[in-house]
Amino acid sequence: MNTALDFSEIDAGMLAEVGGKAANLGELTRAGLPVPPGWVLTTEAYRQVATGLETSGDGLAERARRHLLEAPVPAAVHEAIVKHYAALGPDVPVAVRSSATAEDLPFASFAGQQETYLNVVGADAVVDAVRRCWASLWTDRAVAYRESNGIDHAAVRLAVVVQVMVDAQVAGVMFTANPVTGRRRETVIDASPGLGEAVVSGAVNPDRFVVYGGAILERHAGDKKLAIRSLPGGGTERVETAHDGLCLTDAQVLALAELGRRVEDHYGAPQDTEWAVDGDGTLWLTQARPITTLYPLPETTRPGLRVYFSVNVVQGVMGPITPLGLSAFKLISGGAAGLPGYGPADPLDGAPFAFVSGQRLWLDITTAVRSRPGRAILPRALTLGEARTATVMERLVEDPRLSLVHTSPRPFLRAVARFARRVHAPSRVLMALTRPDKALAYAARLGEELDKRLQVPDSATPAQRLDHAERMLAGTFPAIISIMPIVITGYGLFALASKLSGVPLAEMQDVLRSVPHNPTTEMDLELWDLATRIEPEPFKELPVAELVRRYQQGGLPPVAQREIAAFLDTYGHRGVAEIDLGVPRWSEEPAHILGVLANYLRMDGGADLAPAALFAKGAEQAQAASAHVVRQARRRARWRGAVARFGLRRTRKFAGLRELPKFYLVKTLAAVRHSLLAVGEHLVGLGVLAAAEDVFFLDLREVRAALDGGDLREVVAERRAAYVQEQRRRHVPRVLLSDGTEPEALAVAAADGALTGTAASAGTVAGMARVVLDPVGAHLEPGEILVCPSTDPGWTPLFLTAGGLVMEMGGAMSHGAVVAREYGIPAVVGVPDATHRITTGQEIEVNGAAGTVTLL
Template sequence: MTTVLQFAEIDAGMVAEVGGKAANLGELTRAGLPVPAGWALTTEAYRQVAEAAGLAEVIAARRQAGGRTEGQAAEGLAEAARSRLLETPVPDEVAKAVAAAYEGLGGGPVAVRSSATAEDLPFASFAGQQDTYLNVVGADDVLDAVRRCWASLWTDRAVAYREANGIDHAGVRLAVVVQVMVDARVAGVMFTANPVTGRRREAVIDAAPGLGEAVVSGAVNPDRFVVDTVTGRVLDRHEGDKRLAIRAAPGGGTLRDTLPGALRDGDLPAGLCLTDTQARELAELGARVERHYGAPQDTEWAVDGDGTLWLTQARPITTLYPLPEATREGLRVYFSFNVAQGVMGPITPMGLAAFKLAGAGAARLFGHGPAELGDGPAFMAVSGGRLWLDLTTALRSRAGRTILPRLLRIAEARTAVVVDRLMADPRLPVIHTGRLPVVRAAARFARRIHAPARVLLALTSPRRSLGHVRDLGERIDRRLRVPAGATPAQRLDHAERVLAGTFPLAVSVMPIAITGYGLFGLASRLSGVPVGEMQDVLRSLPANPTTEMDLELWGLAGRIEPEPFRELPVHELARRYREGTLPPKAQREITGFLDRYGHRGVAEIDLGLPRWSEDPAHILGVLANYLRTGAAGGVPAIAPDALFARGAADAETAMAAVVTRARRRGRLRGAVTRFALRRTRAYAGLREMPKFFLVQTLAGVRRSMLAVGEHLVATGVLAESHDVFFLTFAEARAALAGGDRRELVAERRASHEREARRRHVPRVMLSDGTEPEAQAATTADPGSLSGSAASAGTVTGPARVVLDPVGAHLEPGEILVCPSTDPGWTPLFLTAGGLVMEMGGAMSHGAVVAREYGIPAVVGVADATHRIGTGDLITVDGAAGTVTLQED
């Protein structure tokens, strides 16, 4: 088989033969871009050496010894593989091919660079994970550099990076690029989109004298240029100190020059190693590369002594968040629905389709529904498997600028700050000045959910109002029932109909809940007590389905037989529960809990994810956590049910104090304030009910779609029933006619898993890719973090950073630090001493539940999960909205 291929023989589809770097260089060469001449030693040569070295046996032995290779097992694997490769002789045919190809380049200085098959991929760049050798001279030295490149596939960092990105070690091979060395006067890197702010069409260039290795390795503070690639305008230039230059050494290798100060070279501006003209030429070259690939690129470049510009590498910028598909012209502003809901991972395709249907039903209430329900409303967009809401119309409306920031300050305080800044952006001027369309839409919405009648009912009869809510739950249950003999097509019709019609039913609870909060505000006005000082009135609210669920789970832990939960791992508990072999009371009580709450789950807004009734492992793990820590049945004064009861008593005391202050202003004021706060206590907990009903609907639709999935498995369309959630409703309907969809599902699963590993999701993003929050970021005091006050009180304790609640263990008194929460997280609140969240506002889910449980909480704390580590001693001041890292 061919072991050497010239760049002109290589294209982007040859990653398996030549690796990512060589495939890109070949593609760039064939596109006519200025790439120095070179060739690639293919993965066939590596295969021969790896086979002779017995690497397959090394990988298999490590897996067998340590399961998934992590920690010391990974390091051991890396060391063993490197040693084998360096000790194994290079086959004669390979050595001769390398020597001949090297002479074909003229026999002068070359760069020898690793090119792995898992490298420069759209989702993982592997930048810097394998080795490069510069200014290599002579065939023997080239062959030695090739051998060291092969070994660099097995550095500790490369092994760890592959594991972090879910890439199988056994499936990775390495080619080697050998390329004419550019004797660079200036070199560096260029991103064709801003990697910090995310803004597209904005090239960021780092440049330094000498070889680009100084910039790539971080050995120098380079000059930086920012260039608008559309207009060619240099937006910013910043001079680095450039006190070091890496240059080619005579006879081979490199040397480091220490420069005495800022570089001053001929006619260049003071200190800068590129002129504006050169920066524009570079940006233009970057734009050509981006157009060729159709995506922003991370490139390396060099300018030789003659002033010729060379492109030495290009790969995708893997850290940029993908843009939502634009449906309307102009600059758009998108808000992450996922972030608002505390679901950082992607949503399955059918889960997204369900939201489009529900969103279409909601839009119709305002008179703005789409022509086709499945298309979703115009304000919904999808990107990165996540849902985005287009806020542009509201931001460019006078009424929207009044309403939107107030809503966000309550629900998502950090986003409110971003929106305030965007209102000053000259690209987003107000163009909708009339209030009448907004008033008409609001009136239409209120009429269609019978808001006036619901408010009147809430004012006059709590018993009937709460009865109406219970009736709604039963009505939704009836709507979800599908006849046993329903065909798959009928199930799909029913699912789409139910999803589009559930929102109007679920949201009809809100007028009652809003009446409670409205009366809370009235009580504040009548009594003269600020709302912020009345938060204790909202402690331990009744009729909140989430807190009722949590307390039921806590009580269950005190009633069941504790022994197996203290002794067995969660997977064994789950197996015994499914087989019905847990102790009798535990089996019966857990079944009863799941009969009532089994439709819930972590990230439960995604129709495609299992419910607790399908996979009870999370709930069993929470019970085990309660019992192992001795929390359940512990000291009554600190048990959550006792705390909840104490919270209700504190609320009564707080109400009495507010009423007393109102009475001082007049007897009638006191009477109305008492009436208002009683209604607030009765209704405020209902704020969780619309989501509870929506999740109830999603669980019912999920059961029906699993039946559709089973039918598609039986007809050979899918591999397993759960694969149906990687199709949309329309695609599932089309699949009923036949045709294999397994390859499509496999591609979508792989994409979903890659997106699930994404650590950062913007909360707000512009259609040009800009992340406004990153654009405005400033260096904060590392010892003090600020957010929004969410639940009063102060607590000092060890932090427990949790990114996924499934399997999380929280000791009593530890402070939970997390990105955000949904009801699947709240069982952890029962043992938490405090709460710190990156997302949310005073009325977000985590804040409300924290107040009800009486634990101090601060929400909207930027990068809390990165700036705080598990075990750090922190103080949470829930009234001031601050988190302080204490000295040990």
């Protein structure tokens, strides 16, 4: 392998030899873009110097740096450096930059992780800068960054770029998409006099320009009090400046934006670039890397600006969904879309408004945003479930690109009528009003019938299992959604009682405490009760992994073994992120449930704090709240009181059923998962897959095709790696526009220190915060305030010990808010960046009525 290569000899496929930065510079050079000349010392040179370097253990970073700074440079490497430096010109000033093989990648830019040395003059100085670049691969921050991105230290190599310095009069950075709002093709330029290092390092407040569609949208002058300039003979100096006005002309700004467009077009993706303008006014490109923070866009052929809404966010599942999980969701959505008459020609294609991006599910809600009924209904519906999204929607309708085009309500009313007819809504509503016990029995009977339909004979062939899975996925939703007219009747009567009494809905939330017939609440109470019936010793003494091992081998004490098995027989189809059939259920991986039981058994608390007692107390509060509403209604008129009493009784009888459709849907997903694991075993036998679980990294069409044989192990490995990488994404937008804009990012930021959200469950509590990003293995002491991104039913066992709840997502009727109210936990939801702005151990106060969180 060559130890040194000119830029003209390098292309994007040479990452392993030259690292990310050099690969990009070579690619840009070969594309004819204005890159200052240079060369790269390849990873082969680093390999020779790093021979014998230990890449694990304590003190790794410091030990590795010392090794690389003290090891002798091999003679051949030294000769290559001197020779290629001389070829650039006599004692020419150069920039010496690190170029790691795990750098400037599509998922991790590593910007600023390794070192750059500017205005290096002389061969000996270049050799010394190269050595320091090698050592910078092992700075503490570079080591930490690799570990956080799951990159193996031993697999990383470092090349070194040596590039002619531009004597920059002005320099800076340029993003070809807005890195804050996400808007594609909106170029953002930061510029300052002198070398670009002042801008890159954050040492100066630069001028900022925003360009879109060939026009300059914004010009903002920074103070530019500092400039970094080259010194004669090598090195740089920082000088104070007093630069009034803007440091770029409009013509230069537009020329830069055009250059950025060329770079983006070459790579086919938005780029983060560095640039400089020399004394002659020549524009140079000194670096380009992908912008790794942008959320990927759904692919669409639909014209105009589109609006996408995140299903993941509203379901409380921030991570990606497996390919088979997404395929199942598409099939479910196709069945759902058929109810109002918008079903796809091929159910496997999913609803025409369902899209996948970032391995997450999105709904195209553009038609609703641009229609009169949609504008009336959508914000109100979202206010209940996702209040922050409702605020975004209210602003979106002001965008002229999303003007009102669907003014007639007739298509909407026809769709509603078709939907109501197909789920038998009129008869369900009548049943709920006149025969409430029959309505409850109907909901229970649906579950019994579902259990029968989900059964697959052990003798079923893989093809028959797949046929059954597709039938269940396509047909279950239309069946179970027929429960919702009953639920809506209960909530409709709740609203009617508010009107009749004059008591605002916000003041009636106690009526909804401790409602019966909620399968998630019943599950949580059963789990707590289970903890009171089993032998406590092993749960107090053994780690969770050992508890799991003993349970799976039948080695727990007899009562615990029997009772836990019975619990999982009823609720084992549930799990965290349970809407993804690619995710194991509690029955498969009981660590979460056994860990929760262990936490319960280690706690000290009186009987009055037991969830059953608290639930009973909540029911008493609900009765008192109902009586208050009825009294207020009776004061207006006797008939009003009678109707309000009737309505609130129905509300409490039916409100808990709102969780039942999802409970049944998750049961369906769990049964389909079990059946498809058997298909996966068959594919392992055919040599198509390496493990049965790999079937979840195929879609339904691919699974069917795989029954004829083939080898998909490499495909699965690539998808699994992409899935693991996507799990590290720290931010998922609630709403995304097809031009990349995240509308919420355009909102004015809240005042410093002000944590406000949506009031979700009344009451005030002060206590210690516990920030939890994943409920599996989480431990919450009684009274601690749970701070989390969002929740699904897999989180709710933690609610039994929480003193309060703060969630980044959700609205007053989102899952976490509803369960918090039922348990009497003060809660505020929809708090932006709560898990970053609050730290574990911090004292906070949650005011669930005002919707505020105060840092004490």
